[in-house]
Amino acid sequence: MAASSFAEARSGIVAVGRWLDSKGWAPATSGNYSVRLDDGSFAVTVSGRHKGRLTEDDVMRVDASGTSLDGKKPSAETALHLALYRDFPETGAVLHSHSATAVGLTRAFPDLTGWTLQGHEMLKALPGTTTHETRIVLPIVDNSQDMAVIDAKMSSLLAKPGSAPAYLIRAHGLYGWGKDLAEAERVIEAVEWMIAAELAEIGFRNGSAT
DSSP states (O other), X not given: OOOBOHHHHHHHHXXXXXXXXXXXXXXXXXXXXXXXXXXXXXXXXXXXXXXXXXXXXXXXXXXXXXXXXXXOOBOTTHHHHHHHHHHOTTOOEEEEEOOHHHHHHHHHSTTOSEEEEESOGGGGGSTTOOOSSOEEEEEEEOOOSOHHHHHHHHHHHHTSTXXXXXXXXXXXXXXXXXXXXXXXXXXXXXXXXXXXXXXHHHHHHTTOOO
């Protein structure tokens, strides 16, 4: 786990917001990002901000219960970030992207509770994975306006062996995490790429790709 100062976290979150927006993975005001701080609190994005136009003033601090420490309003999904920090103590950063492919996958297969990624060289971008000859399950949980409902479902799925350091919320997007922002970015990019590759493969097999 790498804990950051608030100044480091603010600049890193601003940069990652612009990067995700450049990929088309943060449309409108979607997405939220967080970093574990060296004083035990967490830096999170302020609610309702466009992630491609973040400033350092759009990053705030909350405590471990999600209570604002500076009077600003955190993202409604802050509780999901804090649940990952609770369940995976080595986590130093959490990112939530909203790509069309990740959302489309979960809508196209509404009964699935997990998507298996296998055979991709890109699997080696995930922490602890050293070969493409492996299978990693990307859990899928149904969306809810109640974060506690998502947390309960997510925690049970991620506890299973072979789960990725990431999960999908149906019709909503991807969560990924790592020991620091750089690792969390790598997880998000690798998983987004594998999802897009597999959907493209399905299209080719069905003769519908252009």
